[in-house]
Amino acid sequence: MKEKLFLMTEKSFKSTVNFYSNQQQIDSIANEKLVWYFNKVFNPQYPFKFDFVLKNTNNLSILLNKIDYKSANKSIFKNLEIKAMKRHHYKCSYIISNFRKFLSTARSNHYSVKQFIKTIDNTIIYESFNGKSFTDSPRMLYFYLIEKLPEYNHVVVTDNERLTKKLAELNIESVKKNSNKYFELYAGSRVWIANTRLSPQIQKKANQLYIQTWHGTPLKKLANDQTVISIPDVTLEEYNYGFNKETSRWDYLLSPSEIATQRFKSAFNLKNEQILTLGYPRNDELIKFNNKEHIHQLKHKYNIPTDKKVILYAPTWRDNDRADIGHYNFKLKLDLDSFNNQLGNEYILVIRAHYLVSEYLNLDIYENIYDLSKANDVNELFLMSDILITDYSSVYFDYANLQRPILFFAYDKEEYANDIRGFYVPYEKELPGPIFKTNNDLISYIKNKSYEGIPHSDKYKLFTQKYNYLDDGKATSRVGENIINTLIKEKEFQ
Numbered sequence: 001m002k003e004k005l006f007l008m009t010e011k012s013f014k015s016t017v018n019f020y021s022n023q024q025q026i027d028s029i030a031n032e033k034l035v036w037y038f039n040k041v042f043n044p045q046y047p048f049k050f051d052f053v054l055k056n057t058n059n060l061s062i063l064l065n066k067i068d069y070k071s072a073n074k075s076i077f078k079n080l081e082i083k084a085m086k087r088h089h090y091k092c093s094y095i096i097s098n099f100r101k102f103l104s105t106a107r108s109n110h111y112s113v114k115q116f117i118k119t120i121d122n123t124i125i126y127e128s129f130n131g132k133s134f135t136d137s138p139r140m141l142y143f144y145l146i147e148k149l150p151e152y153n154h155v156v157v158t159d160n161e162r163l164t165k166k167l168a169e170l171n172i173e174s175v176k177k178n179s180n181k182y183f184e185l186y187a188g189s190r191v192w193i194a195n196t197r198l199s200p201q202i203q204k205k206a207n208q209l210y211i212q213t214w215h216g217t218p219l220k221k222l223a224n225d226q227t228v229i230s231i232p233d234v235t236l237e238e239y240n241y242g243f244n245k246e247t248s249r250w251d252y253l254l255s256p257s258e259i260a261t262q263r264f265k266s267a268f269n270l271k272n273e274q275i276l277t278l279g280y281p282r283n284d285e286l287i288k289f290n291n292k293e294h295i296h297q298l299k300h301k302y303n304i305p306t307d308k309k310v311i312l313y314a315p316t317w318r319d320n321d322r323a324d325i326g327h328y329n330f331k332l333k334l335d336l337d338s339f340n341n342q343l344g345n346e347y348i349l350v351i352r353a354h355y356l357v358s359e360y361l362n363l364d365i366y367e368n369i370y371d372l373s374k375a376n377d378v379n380e381l382f383l384m385s386d387i388l389i390t391d392y393s394s395v396y397f398d399y400a401n402l403q404r405p406i407l408f409f410a411y412d413k414e415e416y417a418n419d420i421r422g423f424y425v426p427y428e429k430e431l432p433g434p435i436f437k438t439n440n441d442l443i444s445y446i447k448n449k450s451y452e453g454i455p456h457s458d459k460y461k462l463f464t465q466k467y468n469y470l471d472d473g474k475a476t477s478r479v480g481e482n483i484i485n486t487l488i489k490e491k492e493f494q
Contacts, residue, residue, distance in 0.1 A: 006037050009241040013041065013052040021059040021066070031067050038069060042078070044100035047200040048245060054090060061088045077103070120207055123153040123189040129215070130196055131159030131177035133376040134167060137213035137254065137479075138193045140281035142172075144480040149487075155185055163376070191483065197246045204249045209490070211483060212250045213280070216394035217260045217467060220316075221422045222267035223247075228422070244269055252486075254479060256280045256397070257467050263424055278478040279470030285379045286401045287473035298384040302372060304348055311343075311446070312385035314352040314378075315409070316393035333411050334389075335439040336369055342443055344368040352381055387451060389442070392416055392423075396432065400464050401471045405451035406433035409442055432463040 003015035020026060020034060041052055053060065064086045070079060077100050084093035124145060126138040134142075134156055146154045158164045159177040167174045175182050186192065186202045195213045204210055221227070223243040229236045247253075247268040255261040255277045264275055299306050313334060332351075339349055344367070351363070353373040363369045375381055378395065382388070388399045388406045396406050408431055410416075428435060433454050436442040445451065454460060 004235070004237060006033060007235055007241075008040065008048075008238050010048070010051055010055065012237065014056050017056045017059045017063055021063040023066075026066055034063070034067050035069055038064075042081070042097075044097055044104050045201065047203075048241075049097065050094065053085075054094075057088065057090050061086055119188060120190050120205065121153070121188050122151060123155060123185060124149070124191040124193065125155050125157065125175070125185050125189045127157040127177075127192075127194040127196075127198070131157040131163075134158070134163060134172075135282070135377045135379075136195050136215060137281040138195055140284060140476045141193055141211075141213070141480055141483070144281075144476050145483065148480060148484055152190070155189075157182065190487070197243075198249075200242065200245060207490075209483070209486060210249050210251050211254070211479075212247075212252070213254045213282075213479075214264075217256055217397040218263040218267060218424060219394045219397070220392055221424060222263070224269055225263070225267045225424070226422065250274060252276050252482075254278060254280060256283070256470055259467060276479065276482060277470070278482065279472070279475030280398075281476035281479055282379065283398055283401055283468075283471045284473045284476050286382060286398065287471060289379075289383055290402055295384050298380050301380070302370070302375070302384070304350070304370065304384060308346055308348045308368075309386040310348045310350055310384055311387045311389060312350045312352060312381055313389045313409075314381075314393055314395050315391050333439075334409065335443070336363070336366060338439055338443055340366050340368055342447055347446070350381060350385060352378060387446070392427075397467050398471075400432055400460070401468055403455045403460075403464075405454040406431075407442065407445070407451060408433055408435045410435050411437050413437070430459075430463055430466075432457075432460040 003019075004012055005016040005019060006012065016034075016037065020030065023030075026034070040046065041049060043049070064082065069082060077096055081093045081096040081100065084090070084096060126134075126142050128134055128136045128138045138156075142154060142156065145152070154173065156167055156172055156174045157177050158167060158174045164174055164176070175185055183202065186198075190208060192198070192204075192208065192210045193213065194211075195215045224240055226236065226240075229239050231239065247270060250268075250270070251274070253264055253268065253270060253275050255264055255275050256279055258277055261275050261277045264270060265272070296306060298304075299310075304310060315332075336349075339347075343349075347368070349366075349369045351369065351371050351373065352375070353371075363371045372381060379398075382395075382399050382402060386404060388396060388404065389409050390396050390399075390406070391408060391410050396408075399406060410427065413427055413435070433451075434445070436445065
């Protein structure tokens with residue numbers, strides 16, 4: 001068999017059904033695997049269920065009659081659905097399946113029955129990093145569109161009480177992620193604006209507009225461009241299948257440059273007309289607020305001393321560094337003792353771990369080192385830092401707008417490039433700063449102030465010309481006007 005079986009993809013489902021439906025006999029081991037597989041696929045809440053089923057009806061009926069597949073006696077409607085499939089009554093099985101989904105949804109604490117509503121109202125819903133913060137491009141578009149479209153209801157998704165309270169103080173309407181109201185709003189909102197993927201359980205209607213702002217310039221290979229994946233219990237085929245289902249819902253994806261656009265096209269399987277190469281609204285703040293007064297206010301906000309230079313360390317997360325599915329480790333390779341002893345008199349170190357990292361650092365013993373992993377807005381950390389240290393995170397594309405030194409602490413470059421994700425271009429090729437593999441070399445470089453000339457180098461200037469030419473402080477208005485014009489045009493055709 002060339003095709004992989006028992007994967008949660010349409011192709012694998014077809015191969016699995018065709019292979020086993022043509023077998024003269026199905027042994028007990030194969031029967032057990034098929035029952036396990038069908039239980040996953042036939043789950044009424046599995047969003048792609050009938051993409052699988054309705055394209056393979058003939059052989060599926062044959063196979064279901066060959067194997068010993070039945071549910072517990074209490075699963076009355078599931079047994080009726082299976083019986084209808086066995087008899088090739090797929091219209092009936094589809095009706096029963098939708099009823100099962102309705103019952104499952106009605107009993108759930110997470111999925112509102114009202115997500116089945118068909119009416120659309122003038123609401124725009126904004127979601128940043130799965131509701132963990134109100135930042136990035138969705139935030140910038142919120143403040144632009146709430147002024148330009150006052151007739152619309154504007155709602156922000158939040159996933160924590162602290163953010164909910166803060167939004168309430170600002171008179172910003174919010175909705176708790178995964179609440180009944182959350183699913184109701186997605187079902188009935190005219191526009192969705194998000195910077196990460198949304199749950200496949202949220203069903204998008206044809207007359208809804210989904211603007212995906214994304215959250216960085218692609219340095220590491222994404223989705224369909226990946227050749228390896230390090231997520232436990234998920235194959236590359238299954239990962240890409242789910243990703244392609246998500247991107248097929250996007251009406252528009254924002255891009256910060258033409259280079260990024262070409263990478264997004266292949267990674268997300270998008271057409272030219274789906275990508276808006278207009279710049280990232282989030283970077284407007286880096287252009288507008290890069291001044292001494294604002295930076296001083298930010299340092300006061302975070303209790304950062306103003307008499308020392310600030311170094312921001314923002315490493316990426318490693319796909320394979322997990323304690324469990326959905327839980328990430330963070331093993332800091334930067335020698336904090338050496339930093340504190342050798343640089344502490346002149347520098348403050350601010351650490352910003354990726355938002356997916358579940359366990360944060362304990363830095364209580366260090367007077368000159370701050371953990372600001374939970375800071376809501378990374379732009380504020382950019383603005384108040386004098387130097388950036390990173391590795392494979394795309395943050396340096398944004399930080400380069402500040403024309404400040406960038407250093408790359410890439411202690412596991414070979415492993416990352418070959419075994420974890422891979423890069424679109426050779427890692428060393430276009431970096432606007434030097435690479436370090438050891439703590440000693442990195443700390444000595446900073447101690448000698450060798451970084452001072454980095455922003456003035458030809459390599460740095462060429463980098464910003466290639467990747468940041470749209471970061472002019474006007475991306476929010478460009479994207480906002482595009483959304484408004486799209487709504488006007490679609491209204492004309494209604």
